[in-house]
Amino acid sequence: MSIVVSNISKFYSTQKALNSISFEIQPGEIVGFLGPNGAGKSTMMKILTTYIDPSEGTAMVNGFDTQSNPIDVKKNIGYLPEHNPLYLDMYVREYMKFNSSIYKISKSRIEDIIALTGLTPEANKKIGQLSKGYRQRVGLACALLHDPKVLILDEPTTGLDPNQLVEIRELIISIGKEKTVFLSTHIMQEVEAMCDRVIIINKGEIVADKRLNEIADKARQVIEVEFDYRIEEAFLLNLPHVSNVKNTEGFYYQITFDTTKDMRTTVFDFAHDNQLKILQLARKNKNLESLFRELTGS
Template identity: 65%
Template sequence: MSIEVQNISKSYGAQKALDNVSFSVKKGEIVGFLGPNGAGKSTLMKILTTYINADEGKASVNGNDVNENPKEVQLSVGYLAEHNPLYLDLYVREYLAFNADVYKVAKSRIEEVIELTGLSSESHKKIGQLSKGYRQRVGLATALLHNPEVLILDEPTTGLDPNQLVEIRNVIKNVGKNKTVFLSTHIMQEVEAICDRVIIINNGKIVTDKKLDKLVSEIKEQVIEVEFDKAVNEALFAKLPNLKSYKTISSNSWELTFETEIDMRSAIFDFAQDNSLKTLQLSLKSKNLEQIFREKTFNK
């Protein structure tokens, strides 16, 4: 296993950040690690990268225990922290050369990671002159410099505009072809575009750990928005089979939620005809990862 987490717990005073967390990540997987603010994501990533120690449990990266072999873990991991720490007064190549000395890697590797992360056009500038998107590329280039087997990325696209987000996403997806990637983010579209698997944590506990395609395939609800030509007596909706709930969007528009895998659009057309209604608009809204995330992390 590239990452092995066994019964990890961590508290800050009375606040339990991680509560008996266990999972493993196989070599070559791209895993999205999701959770609301304060759920324990960054804490676990800091444990995996040896920045802090767990109170209980064990964790290993590439077979190296994070407590017993921290140097080996650091050499096998590329880590991009949530707040990307950079020396803004250094030039891009100068900064990468400094890190190449730290990791004792050949200087030729600098040009390789510059090309890999799309930094060529900006590599002659000081880091302080770069946009947020290019600073993130510098962080990724640094994480990749020593050619680690595992990438641990904590909110790598925070603060990026849509164009920058797509660019960084493509960089991560490209480098992830040959590495294990453990990625924390709040952007669900990013997970859907990049990840093979999703782990959701809430209040320090794992609440979901599934392959992305399996998670989506298990969805047994469908939401349909429909607009009729006139007002509808709500009592009539009881005639619709598999209807779980309904709510009004506007005077004659409704959002209908069905608990079934059967496409209910034809049933709505039949419902309209039976009740002397005309269907002006009808659209099926697929339930997505964002909705699943809200369900799994909503604290009642």
């Protein structure tokens, strides 16, 4: 396993940031780590990068314990923190050479990484002159310099415009073909586009650990409908594939169906047969965002 987390807890004074969480990540997986603000995402990443120690439990990276073998863990990890620490007065290639001196990396490796991350046109510019997207590329390039087997990325696409976001996403997907990638983000669409699997954390506890195709296979849909008259929810529960009915207000209902078939025609036929008029009708698929909101109460 690339990452093994076993019963990790972390206390800050009397506050419990992580509550006995466990998960494993296999080599070659791209795993999204999601949670609302304050859920414990950054704390977990700091533990995996040996920046802080857990209060309880163990974390292993490529077979090395984060507490007893922190140097070996760092050799195996490339880390891009949320606030990318860069020396803005240094040139891109100069900054890469500065970082490579720590790992005693050859010049050819530097040029390979500059090319891989699409930095060749900007390599002779000062970092302070670069756009946010290119600065993220510099951070990724430095994380990749020593050819780590595991990449840990904390909010790698925050603050990027749509074009930059697509570029960084494609770069991460490309990197993920050869390395294990563990990334946190608040952008659900990015997880759906990049990741094989998602782990959702809330209040320091894991509330979901699913492969993205499992979420799609078990996709549900919500039909939001407003009738011109109030009816008993029991009648709607008799519709095929219905798992839940909620009268949100007045004549407005949310009907959850456990099927991928579009059930709007079924609701329309129900209204017609019962001499009801439909004032509003909308269909919403259950997806990662709706699962996230359901599990975290957001």
